[in-house]
Amino acid sequence: MVTIKDIHQARERISTIINETPILSSSQLSNLCGNSMFFKAEHLQKTGAFKVRGATNKVMYAAAEGVSSVTAASSGNHGQAVAYIANILGVPATIVVPEDANASKVSAIRSYNGSIETCGTTSDERIPRAEILAKENGGVFIPPYDDPLVIAGQGTVGLEILEQLELVEAVVVPIGGGGLISGILTAVKEIKPSVKIIGVEPVSANDTYLSLKNRQITSIQKTNTIADGLRTSQPGSLTFPIVEKYIDNVVLVSEDEISQALFFVLERMKQLIEPSSAVTVAAAMFDKLNMRDKNVVCVLSGGNVDLGKIGHMM
Incomplete structure (x- = not known):
């Protein structure tokens, strides 16, 4: 714990x-x-x-370990946070969002240079997709909460x-x-x-x-x-x-x-x-x-x- x-x-x-x-x-x-x-x-x-707190802690730790990219699954706020800190650290970020994601949150992710992929409408759908993308990109998955x-x-x-x-x-x-x-x-x-x-x-x-x-x-x-x-x-x-x-x-x-x-x-x-x-x-x-x-x-x-x-x- x-x-x-x-x-x-x-x-x-x-x-x-x-x-x-x-x-x-x-x-x-x-x-x-x-x-x-x-x-x-x-x-x-x-x-x-608040999401920027946990995302920053995780991404900064991963960056210190030499990660090449990060991937997240998010209805919006976690994705924004990951894209924000990744952009500051110069680490490419891909965010998997639900098909019905809040438009303002998706726009914010893009403003932080995060790449967007849509997948389903539930966390059960988008989290596995983000994990697959992380493996394909040789990067690290940044969980929205369970980490x-x-x-x-x-x-x-x-x-x-x-x-x-x-x-x-x-x-x-x-x-x-x-x-x-x-x-x-x-x-x-x-x-x-x-x-x-x-x-x-x-x-x-x-x-x-x-x-x-x-x-x-x-x-x-x-x-x-x-x-x-x-x-x-x-x-x-x-x-x-x-x-x-x-x-x-x-x-x-x-x-x-x-x-x-x-x-x-x-x-x-x-x-x-x-x-x-x-x-x-x-x-x-x-x-x-x-x-x-x-x-x-x-x-x-x-x-x-x-x-x-x-x-x-x-």
Whole structure:
């Protein structure tokens, strides 16, 4: 399993590349939720999402080992992150994206000189294709979440939260494949185990919720949730044991709740976030956290929104 030492090493490795993102607050949402609400603003991160942390840690390590190229499979944000850091390091990158990938994310990948290949609509389809391409190109596959270096990179979010808000009592984290939450869990629980960590999934993309209920990794069918970054088929084989060991709770939010949270953050907080980020706000707004009078941090995981489709998200 990933250790707190791994996360500290990741922080040192990526410190010259990533931003230390701010923590925002909202008095309106605090009054609505009955908690002091704070927001870890990873939507203001380079490439517009937390993914650049894990991708940078993995690609920098691979580059130091002399890799000739990198390949990734991504619905968008991980692909952007891999293309971004690979471009900085002068390493060719190929990104396999779903056929229905967010147009703005695909455009961003190309802007970082990443080559694009489309494959299917699920992670079960695109990940094997990316692995094949990596072998054909003699390069390295950069997993979107199920990799120790990627997990450790995402865990740096947890280190920053603990330093920026010493009185934090709960952290609410979106769950896709589990890289972000497993990294944050390791960082926070190893340093301050009293802090509650609550994961959030869409009702229609509840693979981690079901896996915890069944006490084993459980797959789900294809889903069309607006939280496109959370559309994984099942938790990772490395991430799930970490989640199972440390997690306090996983809650589910509906598509309507995600939409309302997205609109609230845009209208009241003047912040443009992705639906995948909005799930944490939705969990707080619609009383899914089962807590009062606590200092709660919602992780806003990304802000890469296709503006042409934003009207259909609300």
